[in-house]
Amino acid sequence: MARSSARPGRTVTVFFIGLAVAYGLVALIGTWKPALGLDLQGGTQITLIANGSVKKDELNQAASIIDDRVNASGVSEATVTTQGSDEIVVQVPGSNKNSLVQTVIRQARLRFRLVAEVPQSGTTTTPSTTPEPSPGIGVTLPPKPHKSGTPKSGSTKQPSSSSTGKNRPPALLGQDKQKPKKGKATKGPTSSSNPSSAASTGPAGTAPTSTSQLTYTAANKKSFSDPLTWMTSPDPQSLAVYNAYSCASKAPVVDNATIPIVTCDDQGQKYLLSPAVIEGTEIKSASATAPGSQQGQVDWEVALSLKSHGADVQRELSQQMQGNQSELVAIVLDGKVVTATYFKQVIPDGTSTIQGNFKESTAKSLATSLKYGALPISFDQTKTTIEVIGPSLAGDQLSAGITAGVAGLILVMLYCLFYYRGLGLVVISSLIVAGATTYAMVLLLAKGAGFTLTLPGIAGLIVAVGITADSFIVFFERIRDEMRSGKSMRVAVEAGWIRARATCVAADAVSILAAVVLYLFAAGVVKGFAFALGLSTVIDLAVFFWFTKPMVSWLARFDFFNKGHKLSGLDAENLGLDRLPAGGRA
Numbered sequence: 405m406a407r408s409s410a411r412p413g414r415t416v417t418v419f420f421i422g423l424a425v426a427y428g429l430v431a432l433i434g435t436w437k438p439a440l441g442l443d444l445q446g447g448t449q450i451t452l453i454a455n456g457s458v459k460k461d462e463l464n465q466a467a468s469i470i471d472d473r474v475n476a477s478g479v480s481e482a483t484v485t486t487q488g489s490d491e492i493v494v495q496v497p498g499s500n501k502n503s504l505v506q507t508v509i510r511q512a513r514l515r516f517r518l519v520a521e522v523p524q525s526g527t528t529t530t531p532s533t534t535p536e537p538s539p540g541i542g543v544t545l546p547p548k549p550h551k552s553g554t555p556k557s558g559s560t561k562q563p564s565s566s567s568t569g570k571n572r573p574p575a576l577l578g579q580d581k582q583k584p585k586k587g588k589a590t591k592g593p594t595s596s597s598n599p600s601s602a603a604s605t606g607p608a609g610t611a612p613t614s615t616s617q618l619t620y621t622a623a624n625k626k627s628f629s630d631p632l633t634w635m636t637s638p639d640p641q642s643l644a645v646y647n648a649y650s651c652a653s654k655a656p657v658v659d660n661a662t663i664p665i666v667t668c669d670d671q672g673q674k675y676l677l678s679p680a681v682i683e684g685t686e687i688k689s690a691s692a693t694a695p696g697s698q699q700g701q702v703d704w705e706v707a708l709s710l711k712s713h714g715a716d717v718q719r720e721l722s723q724q725m726q727g728n729q730s731e732l733v734a735i736v737l738d739g740k741v742v743t744a745t746y747f748k749q750v751i752p753d754g755t756s757t758i759q760g761n762f763k764e765s766t767a768k769s770l771a772t773s774l775k776y777g778a779l780p781i782s783f784d785q786t787k788t789t790i791e792v793i794g795p796s797l798a799g800d801q802l803s804a805g806i807t808a809g810v811a812g813l814i815l816v817m818l819y820c821l822f823y824y825r826g827l828g829l830v831v832i833s834s835l836i837v838a839g840a841t842t843y844a845m846v847l848l849l850a851k852g853a854g855f856t857l858t859l860p861g862i863a864g865l866i867v868a869v870g871i872t873a874d875s876f877i878v879f880f881e882r883i884r885d886e887m888r889s890g891k892s893m894r895v896a897v898e899a900g901w902i903r904a905r906a907t908c909v910a911a912d913a914v915s916i917l918a919a920v921v922l923y924l925f926a927a928g929v930v931k932g933f934a935f936a937l938g939l940s941t942v943i944d945l946a947v948f949f950w951f952t953k954p955m956v957s958w959l960a961r962f963d964f965f966n967k968g969h970k971l972s973g974l975d976a977e978n979l980g981l982d983r984l985p986a987g988g989r990a
Contacts, residue, residue, distance in 0.1 A: 412954030419950040423837075426844040438843075439498060439850040441481040441858035441932065444801070446794040447497040450508055453787040454490040462780045467492050472776040473507050481856045481932050492783075495793065497856045504769070505790060511738050511782050512773035514684035515661060516718070517677035518631045519732035519744055520638040520646075615645050615665055616658035628663065631678040632724060635731065638664065638676060646676040657739035669741040670760075677734055677741075681721065686714025690774035692767035693757070704767035706758040706774070715754025722747040737770075805859055809866045813839075816873050824880055825973035826965060830955050831876045838872055838947045842940060849939075860933035868940025871915055875948045878911075879904040879956070880973075888979055893966040897956055908948060915941045 430436065439445075454463065463486050471484040474496055482496045494508055612618055624639040638646075642664040649655065651668035659665060661680035668674050689709045695702055710718060725731045726747045734744040735758060742758055762770070813835060821828035842865060849855035882900030883893070891899060919938030923931055959965050968975040976983050 412957040415950055415954040416958075419946075419954075423841060423844065426841070426848065430844055430847045433847070433851050435847060435851065438846050439854075439856045441497045441856040441861070441929070442483065442495055442793075442795065443481075443858050443929070444795050445497060446792065447495060448504070449791050449793045450494040450496075450505060451789045451791075452492045452494070452509060452783045454492075455782045455784050458490055458781045460489070463490065463492065466779045466781050469776050469779055470494060470508055473772050474504070475854075481858050481929060505788075506766075507769040507772055509783050509785065509788060510769075510773045511779045512684070512770075512776075513659060513738055513778040514687065514774060515659070515680040515736045516682035517665070517680055517734050517736055518635040519734050520635045520642070520664070520676040520678060521730070612645050613649050613653065613655045613666075614658055615642055615663050616660055618642075618645065618663075620663065628679045631681050632721075632731075634664075635678055638678075642666070642676060646674070649674065659736065659739040665736075665739070667736065667739055667741055669744070673741070675734060675741050675744065677736065680736075681733075682710070682714045682717050684774065684778055686711045686717075687774055688714075688754075690771045692762075692764070692771040694764070698757075703759065704762040704764050705760075706762070706767050706771045708756040708758065708774070710754035710756070712754075718751055718754055718756070722749070722751045726750055801859060805862045805866075809862065809869075812866060813869055816869060820873070820876065823973075825971050825978075826959075826969070827880055827956075827973045830952060830959070831873070833955065834876065834947055834952045835869070835872060837951050838940075838943055841943050841947065842868075845939060845943065855935070856932070857936075858929050858932045860929045861936040864933040864936030865940050867937060868944060871912065871941055872944040872947070874911065875908045875944060876952065878907050879948075879952065883956070884974070884979055887974065888981060893968075893974060894957075894960045897960045901953055905949075909945070912941050912945050 467484050467486050475482040485493050618641050627634045646666045649666045651672045657667045665677050688711045691707050693705050693707050729746050732744045732746050735742045817832045820831035882904040883896045886896035886900045916938055919934045922934030965972045
């Protein structure tokens, strides 16, 4: 015990170095004002209107997923509610960028599909808008082993060789970008398969522009079960849709997992894609990675990790397709191709990386959408409204809350100074240090976890002042009890610390447990209160162990305290003794 108290100054110094580092991080962030919640600052309201008629359960499920997206940490105080039979209203604190809107409305239905080899198309088309996808089904079975035949002349593979430089489709982790080979022909349909004659027609005899309009023959449906064979010799009906489709037409793409689709990427490149071989439901995790995280990485990317079934399918695909630059796999998000590449090597662990010249906000928004799953419904973006809303509470509520907190803090300080006298200075300094630490953590969490300060959150911080004061009282009273039993102050501090420490840790553990239970099972602003209470309690423990105790041990070395000066709070009269124990410097 003597060893632990031999250098209290070192402990305090290390604590203040840590606090200085925290404020250094705040300075790097450049924000010295806490982020306020909807009740104190207002924010952004997004009203979403579902496409078509939707079930109540689907609307509620979509609201739950959106709530996970905008309030992933549970402390940003965003609210998501349903209105009527087809509306979802999202309210997020503060002014928000367009990436937030995309995070909210993006359906985030991701699928892996194989790129079919089709006859060479003529011209490059212009990009299309994001289409409306439809619900699909689960992951398809792994494809059968496949060996590519000898490519025929007179045809080429999509995407065409015009996709070069920055317009070239990006690569997956463990894969390389496509390197088109001039003059290399790929396998197309046989001469006996005339796509124009074999295809169904659309309304009024027109050529269909979506595979969803087709009634596939039994033979064509059977070919879908072997995507690797289908991609080298796609069915005539799907080829007819491919020939009729133009990215410039901006025709909607119905992203049905069970049939082929024709769609485009952001560069206006047209693709004929197989039925889905891996569904987005197989995504285990998704995260945005900063430039430099991987060797050669220069832009923000989205790293994916697949569940066991999806990883098995991806491994089998990569085993059968690795190194073949004429066999591509496309990642399709909400009906649009994000990337189309070939497997450079076998991918054994189900990891992939989506690259696309992303900015930080775009990568994080996409990762958040993928991580919490696809929405069961889509929204009419032409009817989506975005507006700025004011605070739900009057401006004087914030002032009143801060005034109450400051007044309570001052009263606690005055009482401790009156009752404990010299030791009351330790209480005042500890509360100031705890306040400074709390403020730094609030600022850092606002940036790192989206923590916003609401009126219930402020109440949680104020309640914690009492918890902090309780720790001091328990410690000081134990010191007094030890001195009454005949110990000098220096010995009493160490003996009292052993007993007070266990009591204070047990009390704070109860408070933390209560905060955790509230956070896990409550909703809305109650989560903010629970988080603030738990944060303040943890800070109380840190200040108690690494500031208050070392400070008292250091003060015990001075005659003012260990000799029992009348203003020290440890004089004989204050302790209820006739005189202090002998050997003041024990």
